[in-house]
Amino acid sequence: MSSNIVYIVVRPTAAPPKTTLHTLYQLHASRTPITVLTAYDYPTARACSAHPVDITLVGDSLAQVALGLPSTTHLTLDALIHHTAAVARGTTSPFLIADMPFGSYHTDVPSALANAVRIVREGSADAVKLEGSSPLVRSVVRALADAGIPPVAHLGLLPQRVAAMGGYRVQGRTAADARPIIRDARLLQAAGAVALVLEAVPAALAAYITASLRIPTIGIGAGPHTSGQVLVWDDVMATWEGHKAKFVRRFADVGAEVGRGVAGYVDAVRRREFPGEKEGYAMRPGEWEKLMQMEGSEGQSAAYKYLRDRLIQLRNSPGGGSSQITRRHIT
Ligand SMILES: Nc1nc(=O)c2c([nH]1)NC[C@@H]1CN(c3ccc(C(=O)N[C@@H](CCC(=O)O)C(=O)O)cc3)CN21
Ligand SMILES: CC(C)C(=O)C(=O)O
Numbered sequence: 001m002s003s004n005i006v007y008i009v010v011r012p013t014a015a016p017p018k019t020t021l022h023t024l025y026q027l028h029a030s031r032t033p034i035t036v037l038t039a040y041d042y043p044t045a046r047a048c049s050a051h052p053v054d055i056t057l058v059g060d061s062l063a064q065v066a067l068g069l070p071s072t073t074h075l076t077l078d079a080l081i082h083h084t085a086a087v088a089r090g091t092t093s094p095f096l097i098a099d100m101p102f103g104s105y106h107t108d109v110p111s112a113l114a115n116a117v118r119i120v121r122e123g124s125a126d127a128v129k130l131e132g133s134s135p136l137v138r139s140v141v142r143a144l145a146d147a148g149i150p151p152v153a154h155l156g157l158l159p160q161r162v163a164a165m166g167g168y169r170v171q172g173r174t175a176a177d178a179r180p181i182i183r184d185a186r187l188l189q190a191a192g193a194v195a196l197v198l199e200a201v202p203a204a205l206a207a208y209i210t211a212s213l214r215i216p217t218i219g220i221g222a223g224p225h226t227s228g229q230v231l232v233w234d235d236v237m238a239t240w241e242g243h244k245a246k247f248v249r250r251f252a253d254v255g256a257e258v259g260r261g262v263a264g265y266v267d268a269v270r271r272r273e274f275p276g277e278k279e280g281y282a283m284r285p286g287e288w289e290k291l292m293q294m295e296g297s298e299g300q301s302a303a304y305k306y307l308r309d310r311l312i313q314l315r316n317s318p319g320g321g322s323s324q325i326t327r328r329h330i331t
Contacts (some may be wrong), residue, residue: 016052016093021127021150021194024095027054027227028216034228036097036218037236040066040083044233045090052093055218057230058084058125060099060160064242065234072159073102077115080104084123097152098125102160105130105140112140116149126150129197131158133184138191145192153193155181156222157200168245170221172201185209197230198222200247221247 017023027034036055039045040062048056062083063075084098098119105112116128127150130137144151156171172178182205185196196217198206203223210217210226219226231247234240237254268274283291295303 019052019054019093019095021095024054024195024216031227034216034218036228036230038062038230038233039087039090040233042086042090045087048094049090049092054094054228055230056087056091056094056096057129058087058096058098058123059129059232060101061232061234062099065232065240071162072099073162075101077101077104077118081119081123084119084125088124095127096125097127097129098123100128100130105137109136109139109143113143113147116140116144117147120149127152127194129154131155131160133188138187141188141191141193145194150194151192152195152197153185153188154197154199155184155188155201156198159199168200168243170200170202172205178202178205181205182209182212185213189213189215195227198226200245221245 024034034055035053036057037048037053038057038059038061039048040058045056058080060072060075060080062080063069063072066083067075067079069075080098080101084096087098088096100112100116100119104115119125119128128144129152130140131154133153133155141151141153157168158165159168162168172181178201181201185198188196193215195215196209196213198209198217198219200221203225206217206219206222207225216227218228218230220230231249232240235244235248236251238250238252239255239258241255265274292303
């Protein structure tokens, strides 16, 4: 008698645990690059969770890449919350950060705090991100930290200030331009920022700031020496057909694949090749004949004429071979 009993231990494939600020600080401490990708809706959030990124960011690039608005300054708080809630429903493990839209933290601290509370309560974000380092922004950062809403800061190229900056321009290329960025980074950390996004700054400056801070830095166009990297979903997937910044790398060509899908569908419908037999429903056996009897000679002859015409048409069309109307239906 054989005693070769093989035990197979089936472990449920455990979902990765929820990424918290603590997890992010552990990654930072071990110098493991923090991966950040933007998402704007349920399916992109699911994709970010399936091969989990560390952080999913509902960036205000939402305005341009998902809503067709001319710049991030056109995004409303309601739209940001609407999309953040959809992203949250598709998010499992990633830490979820949402951008505070232009105007939602620019008037006074109490209204900024109230707006951030809405993003957390209605949008289910874990943290909020805000651009710049004016005294007001630093006061908002302090108030958010006090309220227990982790504030993520953002320096360098500030898209919400595109008009004031005279376009999307690399920042901190001269010593004189770099110093205020370094100073602001320290002030934001002191105010309670939990992380800092550095956008479109020289790699050396980003490396220096990263080394000067305790909190992790997340770079976009800031070289390889930041604590992590972020890119916009539509840039990574090549679904954004607008301007491609120098820092963008396309990791997939989803745009071309989507084009193939639409063209293939339209073509198949026009050729009557779609739907095929397997993509539809047949009547139960004998029911067609019964129906024709019930319909009587008048209905039958009208139906006969219609179906005969269709059959001829289908025979003459390229996709006619998979038609669901057969000679059975007209005899
Ligand atoms: N698709 C997309 N990707 C983004 O990264 C992005 C958005 N949209 N919308 C919101 C902001 C705007 N961002 C931008 C937009 C343009 C440049 C840009 O054109 N940069 C120039 C710099 C040229 C220079 O000063 O030398 C470049 O060519 O890289 C950079 C960041 C980043 N965000
Ligand atoms: C580019 C990232 C950092 C961003 O702020 C956005 O997506 O709006």
